[in-house]
Amino acid sequence: MLTQAPKGTHDILPDEIDKWIFVEQKFAEICRRFGYREIRLPVFEHTELFQRGVGDTTDIVQKEMYTFEDKGGRSLTLRPEGTAGVVRSYIEHGMASLPQPTKLFYNITAYRYEKMQKGRFREFHQLGVELFGAGDASADAEIISLLVLFFDSLNIKNLTLNLNSIGCPECRAAYNQKLKEFLADRIGNMCETCKERIDRNPMRILDCKDEGCRQHLKEAPVLLDHICDDCRVHFEKVTQKLQDIGIHYEIDKGIVRGLDYYNRTVFEFVSRNIGSQGTVCGGGRYDGLIETCGGAPTPGIGFAIGVERLLLEMESQGIEIPIRPGPDIYLGSIGEKAEKLCEKLAWELRSEGITCIKDIMGRSVKAQMKYADKLGARYALIIGDNEVESNKASLKDMKTGEFKDISLDTLIDRLVKIRETD
Ligand code: ATP
Numbered sequence: 374m375l376t377q378a379p380k381g382t383h384d385i386l387p388d389e390i391d392k393w394i395f396v397e398q399k400f401a402e403i404c405r406r407f408g409y410r411e412i413r414l415p416v417f418e419h420t421e422l423f424q425r426g427v428g429d430t431t432d433i434v435q436k437e438m439y440t441f442e443d444k445g446g447r448s449l450t451l452r453p454e455g456t457a458g459v460v461r462s463y464i465e466h467g468m469a470s471l472p473q474p475t476k477l478f479y480n481i482t483a484y485r486y487e488k489m490q491k492g493r494f495r496e497f498h499q500l501g502v503e504l505f506g507a508g509d510a511s512a513d514a515e516i517i518s519l520l521v522l523f524f525d526s527l528n529i530k531n532l533t534l535n536l537n538s539i540g541c542p543e544c545r546a547a548y549n550q551k552l553k554e555f556l557a558d559r560i561g562n563m564c565e566t567c568k569e570r571i572d573r574n575p576m577r578i579l580d581c582k583d584e585g586c587r588q589h590l591k592e593a594p595v596l597l598d599h600i601c602d603d604c605r606v607h608f609e610k611v612t613q614k615l616q617d618i619g620i621h622y623e624i625d626k627g628i629v630r631g632l633d634y635y636n637r638t639v640f641e642f643v644s645r646n647i648g649s650q651g652t653v654c655g656g657g658r659y660d661g662l663i664e665t666c667g668g669a670p671t672p673g674i675g676f677a678i679g680v681e682r683l684l685l686e687m688e689s690q691g692i693e694i695p696i697r698p699g700p701d702i703y704l705g706s707i708g709e710k711a712e713k714l715c716e717k718l719a720w721e722l723r724s725e726g727i728t729c730i731k732d733i734m735g736r737s738v739k740a741q742m743k744y745a746d747k748l749g750a751r752y753a754l755i756i757g758d759n760e761v762e763s764n765k766a767s768l769k770d771m772k773t774g775e776f777k778d779i780s781l782d783t784l785i786d787r788l789v790k791i792r793e794t795d
């Protein structure tokens with residue numbers, strides 16, 4: 374137990390961190406290009422926020438939340454997703470009074486008590502955006518175009534964009550009635566969760582993963598065929614705009630999404646490579662959510678990318694991520710005087726922005742050179758008594774193996790220059 378991370382969590386080790394930083398920075402850069410600003414929020418919120426915000430008929434709220442009571446008797450929950458917290462913050466800080474729309478992006482860990490599978494964890498990472506105050510189809514198309522640009526910038530190919538409209542509460546009411554009629558003589562043979570949902574939120578049944586239930590749903594009425602005129606026009610505008618930009622999509626009438634708050638446009642980016650957990654990104658419009666959480670009626674739309682799945686997808690496509698180079702220089706020393714000089718040099722080099730690894734183990738010259746090589750240092754310099762006296766040393770180019778005699782006074786200038794031209 375002591376030496377094992379909790380089930381469903383994973384460490385991101387130094388050897389892997391470069392690809393995480395690369396993806397996170399790319400995401401931030403693309404978001405800023407579209408006018409989004411980063412927001413950072415607490416890992417836990419009041420449980421009620423998720424019950425309301427995510428919706429208490431969802432799998433997340435019914436089965437997956439990490440909920441606990443703190444010492445003050447409050448019920449708190451580790452965030453299972455990002456949107457509810459961002460909405461809470463938008464309301465709490467009166468962001469509606471800022472110039473609209475409000476465009477926010479985030480980089481978070483999220484927590485869900487789920488069955489472990491490839492691409493499915495209990496602590497995982499999401500990159501997401503939320504856009505408040507823009508109800509027009511332009512916003513839907515722009516958010517999707519941001520995603521396409523992001524995946525392109527990572528060289529990810531062949532993700533399928535699946536698109537659907539799940540209408541608004543008004544058109545859903547009529548549809549739910551039809552769905553209930555369809556399910557009336559089938560529900561008896563379906564799972565317990567579906568039985569619970571038939572009265573509270575029959576549409577959720579369409580998202581059931583149980584194979585038996587899926588069989589019963591094959592002939593179910595399709596929501597997209599029952600949406601109202603306003604929702605239909607909105608959806609047609611979104612698809613037209615995507616065509617205008619040249620973004621390829623497929624209409625998937627089966628997407629209902631796992632969160633209660635969605636309306637109108639819902640979408641997913643799906644991979645064919647990484648198995649059953651192939652949904653790399655999910656998103657959609659949630660025009661009722663802000664009001665549900667206590668704010669003024671405000672349209673909203675957003676998405677979240679699962680970073681673990683994104684990295685799996687990149688790996689399966691053989692996409693290489695630039696690796697951080699080794700240190701600019703390794704500084705070794707033999708003897709006390711040399712050690713002192715090295716300390717001074719290392720301080721000066723580092724102050725000038727040069728990556729410098731200095732011996733702090735007092736090892737033999739041979740061991741130090743071996744270590745410099747392992748680190749992938751670009752140059753190495755070993756200083757002994759002679760070098761202290763002459764103020765000169767032999768700089769080893771670790772790429773070519775050549776040595777060059779240099780004056781220690783010029784070491785910093787030289788490395789700064791080499792760094793600029795290398
Ligand atoms: P799924 O159908 O795979 O359970 P979801 O609909 O629950 O996904 P969302 O709530 O929309 O997922 O979250 C957005 C994205 O976050 C998903 O598309 C996925 O990439 C990622 N994600 C969700 N749950 C997990 C998890 N347990 N582990 C890793 N990534 C996850």
Ligand code: MG
Nearest residue numbers: 432433487631
């Ligand atoms: Mg899920």
